[in-house]
Amino acid sequence: MSEKKHITPDQLRSARWFEPDDLRSFGHRSRMMQLGYSDAEYRGRPIIGILNTWSELNSCHSHFPERVRDVKRGVLQAGGFPVEMPALSVDESFNKPTSMLYRNMLAMETEEQIRAHPLDGVVLMGGCDKTTPGLVMGAITAGIPMIFLPAGPMLRGHYAGKILGSGSDAWKYWDERRAGNITDEEWLGVQGGIARSAGTCMTMGTASTMTAIADAMGLTLPGASSIPASDSGHQRMGADCGRRIVDMVWEDLKPSDIVTPASVTNAAKVAMATGCSTNAVVHLIAMARRAGVDLTLDDLDALGRTTPLIANVRPSGKDYLMEDFYYAGGLRALMKQMEAMLDTSCITVTGQTLGDGIKDAQVYNDDVIRPLDNPVYAEGSLALLRGNLCPDGAVIKPAACDPKYYEHEGPALVFDSYPEMKAAIDDENLDVTPDTVLVLRNAGPQGGPGMPEWGMLPIPKALIKQGHRDMLRISDARMSGTSYGACVLHVAPESFIGGPLALLKTGDIVKLDLPNRSLNILVSDDEIAARKAAWVAPEPRYERGYGYMFSRHVTQADKGCDFDYLERDFGAPAGEPDIF
Incomplete structure (x- = not known):
């Protein structure tokens, strides 16, 4: 020192x-x-x-x-x-x-x-x-x-001789519970052992x-x-x-x-x-x-x-x-x-x-902390996407999803709210296939409000029972850092303020091309413009208090979701009170 x-x-x-x-x-x-x-x-x-x-x-x-x-x-x-x-x-x-x-x-x-x-x-x-x-x-x-x-x-968590990771194993065991593969007793054991x-x-x-x-x-x-x-x-x-x-x-x-x-x-x-x-x-x-x-x-x-x-x-x-x-x-x-x-x-x-x-740091287990020439994943854990669905950007975590979704085309199944999605996802008659692209909108900074961690949409129960554990999902929400899967997140601008996600319709074909960092809907520019002209803004989430201030001043995900008035001096200290 x-x-x-x-x-x-x-x-x-x-x-x-x-x-x-x-x-x-x-x-x-x-x-x-x-x-x-x-x-x-x-x-x-x-x-x-x-x-x-x-x-x-x-x-x-x-x-x-x-x-x-x-x-x-x-x-x-x-x-x-x-x-x-x-x-x-x-x-x-x-x-x-x-x-x-x-x-x-x-x-x-x-x-x-x-x-x-x-x-x-x-x-x-x-x-x-x-x-x-x-x-x-x-x-x-x-x-x-x-x-x-x-x-x-x-x-680290423990249950029945297994090591549990908070969040990650909660999602995993929840899917198995929905599929009918674990008992109530096992579920309770995971609940008590995952955070100790x-x-x-x-x-x-x-x-x-x-x-x-x-x-x-x-x-x-x-x-x-x-x-x-x-x-x-x-x-x-x-x-x-x-x-x-x-x-x-x-x-x-x-x-x-x-x-x-x-x-x-x-x-x-x-x-x-x-x-x-x-x-x-x-x-x-x-x-x-x-x-x-x-x-x-x-x-x-x-x-x-x-x-x-x-x-x-x-x-x-x-x-x-x-x-x-x-x-x-x-x-x-x-x-x-x-x-x-x-x-x-x-x-x-x-x-x-x-x-x-x-200077004196050492690696004591090179399987936990790998050398640069033997990485877990050759590139870093995050990738930025752009396209007509996310002109200001979206984020995906390639290392945590099934590589078969790095390049994918499929029809969108669009949900306008979390309750709507939650009600539908366990319907075993839901019209969905492994190629379907699940979409949740109105879940961004203003739409959530606050951009909740809803982006790891649950796999539909019908697909869970067939053994599927991943599929392409898109939202303007975030997801827990403990989550995983082919989840495209932070779509900007968000749908609640009229971003392109608001214009997507169920059945539209969505194309993800991760190697080229693109995410698009295969719809003509003229059709997108027509949908934009017909779009009606939703009612504000808040009309009073902190929520009112938040919804009117929060920036979009690509700018960090800070308040615009806290950025305007861009790096200048706030200064000291001068009245004593």
Whole structure:
């Protein structure tokens, strides 16, 4: 760690609240005394905000009350003053209609909590899918020293001698239950064995993807994203975060020093190499744009074509889970394996370079973390599609679907809503074949609302009973990072605002050409124009509150689904309150 100091106690941001000899500062100091603190505890010391996304309905973060104590211990040891502050707990399991609806609310809350309070630095505690991008987006914009503490993956699941992966095996066993192949007792056993400790999904779902992205971007301590939540190393990492953020304040090491075009590119390459969640596209673009880095879908597709998938972790990999990934060397080892592809000169929260952080990393199991010349999949895990059905782009995860769908033509079966699809999909008389292309629309950023994880449409029960386990599916929704299959997602523009998906009719022939990155409906331009002229916009989803604000200002998937008014200064910090 760097010992170089750049600022003095009188230059601390918190000094503006506490040091002036005026009435407002008298009030601030008086209220600190009311809280039981003496001047010696906080004046002249970095005040560190610990933004905690814990709640009693967030199973991924159930260990955060203990981890806060570890962070506080580290802050105090380093001479700082820790203050825990609640932040919106955007949990993936219980939020309806989707936690994605509230990612931007968390980003706004993070930014405003930082700006409004006498904080010199922050530790961001998150991990459950939307908390990582939400916290990081807000902290990037606020612009003070920050370090991200990942929640860590849960332990691998177990049932009846089998290792279970959260999400991925839930979908698999649900299909078998629908096919009548497992009993109620077996289903209950899977339910109880698939998630058995604190922490995020232990597959390479969105949670592990996004914490790996934060790690590769330099926003965590090196390798912090890989440590299982229940491992004692996670406690030590929490205290390390507390100690390090104090030094970062003295060094004035800010997000703008860390999140650069080069570090964003590093993060994108690492994401591709891990077999990342498709959700990474939306979140990484939004995070980059907050830092003034104009990352695009085309950039990500180009990186995906040249970055091999080397993490053999479900669902893109076949055999292993995040606990195995950690024992194999974790993210540091993966980055060491692909070191020649990365810009190792990028600065991280340690004050040192990415190269310094991985220089002694080793791979302990080269079937879990493969060498570049023996990848799980030759290209990265994601691909961008364009065509008359998705002129602004769509995303697919080739490594997680049956290769026979890489080039496919078939008739569309269109559903206008999730309830309509759900009611039809278990009808064994549904007119559907393995060549049919299932389509769900009105499920995008505005249509969902919030772009729910509905994109992995269930295989129709009739086909399940025939033994089919994959088919081509298209939507303007997202899908869980733990999902798999031939699912085309994030179709932009979305159907709810009149994108081409709104014009598709049941029976239209859809053509996917993955090698050429295209997705089209085989309908004439004149017919598409006629349908567009006849299209009638649906009623708004919301007429009040946060939903009203969301639906009128959320950008489309290809732009990251941030709010347009939070992007307009494109990379400029929000600034400080000037009224005291």
